[in-house]
Amino acid sequence: AICRRHGVWLHVDAAYAGAAGIVPELRWVLDGAELADSLVFNPHKWLLTNFDCTAYFVRDPEALLRTFQTSPEYLRTPYDAEVVNFRDWGIQLGRKFRALKLWFVIRSYGVGGLQAMIRRHVALAQEFAGWVETDPDFELMAPVPLGLVCFRHLAAGRPASAADAFNQQLLARVNATRRVHLSHTRLAGRYVLRLAVGQRSTQREHVAEAWQIIRSAADGV
Template sequence: MTPEEFRAHGKQVVDWIADYLASVEEHPVRAQVSPGEVRAALPEHPPEQGEPFDAVLADLDRVVLPGITHWQHPSFFAYFPANTSGPAVLGDLLSSGLGVQGMLWATSPACTELETVVVDWLAELLDLPARFRTDERGGGVIQDSASGAAVVAVLAARQRAGEGRHRMYVSSQTHSSLEKAARVTGVGAENVRVVDVDPETLAMDPEHLDRLITEDLAAGFVPMLVCATIGTTSTTAVDPVRRIGEVCRDHGVWLHVDAAYAGVAAVCPEFRWCNDGVAEYADSYVTDPHKWLLTNFDCSVLWLGDRTPMVEALSILPEYLRNAASSSGEVIDYRDWQVPLGRRFRALKLWSVIRWYGAEGLRAHVRRCVELADGFAESVAGDPRFELDPHHPFGLVCFRPLWPEMSVAESDAATTELMERLNDSGELFLSHTRVRGHVVLRLAVGSPATEEKHVEAAWRRIAAEYDAVRDKPRQQR
């Protein structure tokens, strides 16, 4: 494809995306296809001859779009948001167009140095401690995901802990990526201990953590890493980082803070309470601009207080990658800060986002989402058909329909049926979790496209479908 062909087709694609974004509400939020439907609509064999780009765009409309669950739809309320935004898409487009590979400083200095600048900027925007900045012993780096960041944190912690039978500590509410990291790194799921949570707030119990660590030390294990979460995936519970950090400090254990979803809320001073204790105690901290900060996947930022054990754990230098800049020690080679060798120029999209919105715009986005979520929570709280989980500090609201005269199992089935009816409608998309023995619905507000009218419409639909499920004769369930 020549530059001039690229110019022409590129503008077609930009128009396609602009039209898509302008009309995204016309699509059902959740794809309505059955397993195998998309695959069956595509040719079994690759083309022998090249095809015009129009053919790709035609199939995008014909085959791909019906199989898309529209994460950017204003009524997408499931999971956590995975925001994208115009400046992020354009920053990413620039990255694709430049096509550089930033494995070493020398393979594109701007790719490394712009990343250092933007992660330092983000640390400042979130009021994270100065020791996370790259000009001190620490530093930030963009990872593919909080899962990838967890693997890096575990490896750094293991490097610092030295040999031994390692143990990690999570709560029942910790993201599954920590158990996955334990399995991936060979620590083993059997060495992940589950700390109790407060039954009300679902936050980790630091006293129980202390007891488990003490017990393990006595049994000859090496307590290696504790993961505290700021905004758990299930319900956005916030672990008491300060008190957990004190326990970690007492026993010399690495404290990893998983703030994947909620950490970015700290762009607003009124949400910085959630990071209490991070400045003093966190050895590593991750938050995902690709969730709630308008930056398309993948863009997860991991900071460390001391980058040395990470680099020791991950650095290998074959001859063909040796170069004067690396040998000088004056530059960062981010390949030693991650599992893969190759790296995309991901800093461009975060840079575009921060510049386009500015600190003010980012704060306004977070505040608007929280306000909309609070409004929804008020509606739920005022309706006797539902029970609201009163802990909803960010953009996620958990709530439960109440089903009089039903057993727990029947209630759960009815709640699930309600959710599936809602999701099948295509009008909105919710997900669920299980809290204190009940299936609970989750409504997460995060898209820049979501307005009050979408949240209100969601609430009306939920209430209406509740009535429909409740009034349905029991034998039809």
């Protein structure tokens, strides 16, 4: 309502989480999206599609045309009125045919196969989160509704800055094994480790192995 009142374009960047919307019980991730003027998510993040590929939904395509449409003489053809020319939907004139690789993924796995994969990833991430919560040396730093787990080592007895340094060293040791790759962020000012479950063939054994590697690396810091 505020955006409508002030003429503001409301865009939703559902880059990673938007893919979860294909699963009925996870469709809440898109609650409120019907109020947006545009929405994107990236199939290359959680739908098995090679980089780069973005799904782009827009409520009023004419608004894009009014903003970006350009037709210098050298771009005009006899077919302009017969086709949707996507050069007028953004600032770039040329673009790759990204839709084909997503089409092949959907044809290969089907909606049911992609839904099953996302459900498995979420279940594995939540199981990993359970291991973190029951280990007195670690803490979970955020809820785990999807496939991403944010956690950290408590580094008991160390001040906050030293605990952050401990987790930085832990991240480096884990990634140096080349058997697991974690990333990091900061939450509430603290250095946090991130484990993402999102690969096609990831199974429980792989997540369990990751947890053992993390614990072993922590013992060596």
